[in-house]
Amino acid sequence: MITFDHVTKRYGERLALEDVSWHMDEGEAVVFVGANGSGKTSILRLVTHEIQPSSGVVTVGTFQGGRLGRGPRALLRRTLGIVYEDFRLLDDRSVFENIALAVRIAGRTTDAEVHPRVQYALEEVGLQSQERALPHELSAGEKQRAAIARAIVNRPAVILADEPTGALEDRSAAEVVALLRRVHQEGAALLVVTTRPEVATALQGRTLRLHEGRVIAGTATATAAAVPATAVTG
Amino acid sequence: MIGFYLREASRSFRHHRGLAYTAIFSLTAALTLCGLLLLLTHNARMALRLIGDRREMVIYLKDDVTDSARDVLIGRLTDLYGSVTYVSKEDAWRDFGRQLGDPSLLEAVQDNPLPASLRVKLKPELLNTEAMEVTARQISQFTEVEDVRYGQEWVRRLDEMGNSLVRGTIAVGITVALAIIFILYNTIRLTVLARRPHVQIMSRLGASDRFIATPFVLEAMFEAALSAFLSLALIFGLQQALASRVVGLVFLSPATALGFVAAAIACAWLASMLALSRVLRAVGA
Numbered sequence: 132m133i134t135f136d137h138v139t140k141r142y143g144e145r146l147a148l149e150d151v152s153w154h155m156d157e158g159e160a161v162v163f164v165g166a167n168g169s170g171k172t173s174i175l176r177l178v179t180h181e182i183q184p185s186s187g188v189v190t191v192g193t194f195q196g197g198r199l200g201r202g203p204r205a206l207l208r209r210t211l212g213i214v215y216e217d218f219r220l221l222d223d224r225s226v227f228e229n230i231a232l233a234v235r236i237a238g239r240t241t242d243a244e245v246h247p248r249v250q251y252a253l254e255e256v257g258l259q260s261q262e263r264a265l266p267h268e269l270s271a272g273e274k275q276r277a278a279i280a281r282a283i284v285n286r287p288a289v290i291l292a293d294e295p296t297g298a299l300e301d302r303s304a305a306e307v308v309a310l311l312r313r314v315h316q317e318g319a320a321l322l323v324v325t326t327r328p329e330v331a332t333a334l335q336g337r338t339l340r341l342h343e344g345r346v347i348a349g350t351a352t353a354t355a356a357a358v359p360a361t362a363v364t365g
Numbered sequence: 366m367i368g369f370y371l372r373e374a375s376r377s378f379r380h381h382r383g384l385a386y387t388a389i390f391s392l393t394a395a396l397t398l399c400g401l402l403l404l405l406t407h408n409a410r411m412a413l414r415l416i417g418d419r420r421e422m423v424i425y426l427k428d429d430v431t432d433s434a435r436d437v438l439i440g441r442l443t444d445l446y447g448s449v450t451y452v453s454k455e456d457a458w459r460d461f462g463r464q465l466g467d468p469s470l471l472e473a474v475q476d477n478p479l480p481a482s483l484r485v486k487l488k489p490e491l492l493n494t495e496a497m498e499v500t501a502r503q504i505s506q507f508t509e510v511e512d513v514r515y516g517q518e519w520v521r522r523l524d525e526m527g528n529s530l531v532r533g534t535i536a537v538g539i540t541v542a543l544a545i546i547f548i549l550y551n552t553i554r555l556t557v558l559a560r561r562p563h564v565q566i567m568s569r570l571g572a573s574d575r576f577i578a579t580p581f582v583l584e585a586m587f588e589a590a591l592s593a594f595l596s597l598a599l600i601f602g603l604q605q606a607l608a609s610r611v612v613g614l615v616f617l618s619p620a621t622a623l624g625f626v627a628a629a630i631a632c633a634w635l636a637s638m639l640a641l642s643r644v645l646r647a648v649g650a
Contacts, residue, residue, distance in 0.1 A: 179569065201574055209571030219566045223380060236572045240366040281570075 132157045132289065132320055133178060138187035140173050140344075147173040149344045150187070157288060160321040160336025164328050169341040171324035175293050178322065179211060180204045192288070209237050212282030212319070214311075216294035218274040220266040226277045227253070227262040230284050237285045252280040256310060272303025279310055289320040296330055308333045373580035374587065381556050385588060388552040392545060392592035393599070396629060399541035400600040400617075403625065406534045407617055413527050420492055420523075422446075422501065422515040424483040430509045438509050439483065446500055447487040454481045480511055494524045542632050549585045549636035557581060557644045564645070578641040582634060589633030593626040 133155045140148040148170045155161045163171050176182045177189045180199050188196040194207045220229045230249045239245055253259045256276040266274055275295060282290050292311060296304035304327075312334055315321040321336060331338045339349030378385050424442075426435065439449045452460070457479040462471050491500055497520055501513045557564060567577050597617075604616045617625065 181569075205568070205571050205573045207571070208569060211571070213569060219562075219569070221563055221566060223376065223563075232567070233570050235366075235369060236567065236570050236576060240369065 134190040136188040138184045141185045146344050151346055158320050160315050160334055162331040162334055162336045162338045163324040163341050164331050165341030170344040171341055175291050212287040212290040214278050214282045214292040214295050216297035218278045222266050225263050230281045233281045233284050248284050252284040256280040271298050275307050283314055292323040294325055370579045374583040377584050384555055388588050389592050391548045393595045395541050395544045396592055396596035397599050400596050402537045404600055406530045408614055409530050422485040424504055424513050425480045425511040426509055427511045434509055447485050450484045452482045494521045545632040546636040549633050550640045553581055553585055553637045553640040554644045582637040585633040585637035586630050589629040593629035597622055
């Protein structure tokens with residue numbers, strides 16, 4: 132499903148990831164845990180093709196390595212559901228419209244196609260009563276649930292979450308983690324990056340620890356045994 | 366889907382009213398300038414056509430041409446060049462006397478020296494300098510013809526005037542088209558930059574370039590269409606105000622007015638496509 136093969140990423144002189152290799156299968160949950168600047172977000176940006184590796188190969192589903200054209204890149208992103216720390220909801224439209232936008236982007240254009248999907252996603256995250264609310268009228272936890280609804284509405288094979296509880300207080304964070312876990316249990320693969328070890332524990336996924344761009348602990352694939360960091364990173 | 370795109374375009378327009386109004390104001394000014402020249406050209410060309418339609422060729426016949434030869438010649442000229450009116454020697458003499466104002470002045474002249482002539486009202490496609498020169502040359506080849514006159518210099522000047530008007534309109538049209546493209550190119554760029562976070566989010570969600578761009582293209586086309594209608598309204602108002610003072614001043618034909626609006630919309634489409642192809646990359650979409 133997703134494979135990093137000896138991936139290194141540099142931003143100018145700064146090394147963000149160094150010779151990182153790992154793989155996740157369909158329906159699996161993988162959590163990268165590390166401090167700020169450890170390279171977590173670079174992993175997600177490589178998966179979504181926002182950035183290209185300096186060396187190595189990133190494979191996502193059938194999209195293998197190299198720089199994708201704008202069309203294939205958009206197609207790749209439509210197969211993913213993405214949740215950001217800062218929610219990234221469009222502030223000038225309601226919760227319903229934010230979620231509906233993802234459905235329309237996926238090519239389902241009629242109201243008959245859009246409405247049931249959005250209603251389903253709203254039910255999944257428990258936001259039916261807030262469908263007409265604008266983002267600024269929601270709490271942080273509700274915003275993140277709306278963002279999760281937008282991520283799951285097209286039933287993607289993989290949900291990516293970049294520090295999903297970063298802007299939330301404990302209770303909302305626990306609700307969001309529980310929600311992500313439920314989405315995963317319903318069949319979606321989950322790739323989460325976080326600074327919080329307790330999120331990784333709660334999600335009960337395979338955990339990889341990142342430090343200064345290197346994987347220092349965890350298992351590179353679902354079938355491999357946990358090995359020291361040097362072996363994991365190749 | 367078009368309903369969704371129109372809603373998105375309307376949303377973008379409402380959110381950036383200042384930019385949109387500035388664009389509409391600038392476009393209206395440029396289009397009004399172009400429209401005024403179009404009105405001037407339209408009316409001038411109509412006037413020139415009216416004058417031009419009166420252009421005719423005078424063919425002087427030899428004195429020894431028989432009636433039957435003359436009739437054959439009239440038939441051939443009618444087929445080839447246009448309608449023909451025969452002016453006999455006597456008619457010409459009478460007309461000359463009338464032009465002098467005092468027919469008694471001619472009583473001293475014993476013989477009528479004026480030749481019979483044929484006046485040819487040329488077909489529309491022959492009403493230009495080159496065609497008239499060729500026609501005159503061809504007609505002068507007939508054995509019955511003494512001379513052919515059609516006021517070459519006058520015809521040439523009339524044609525030059527018409528051509529200058531057309532060239533002027535094309536030059537101003539191109540200048541205004543470039544101005545429209547420049548204005549809308551920058552307006553769309555600024556609008557997209559102002560909506561940068563929205564565009565980036567859509568891109569992260571997997572929106573294609575077409576999905577992101579279409580509302581902006583529609584917005585630009587709407588602004589151009591609105592500006593074109595506004596400028597036509599201004600020009601119509603001016604024409605109505607001047608109609609009582611300038612005899613024969615008419616408004617643009619419906620086809621020209623529609624073409625004017627269509628050209629503005631086409632420029633807007635081109636400008637927005639150019640702007641979006643660059644700016645979407647620039648905002649990292």
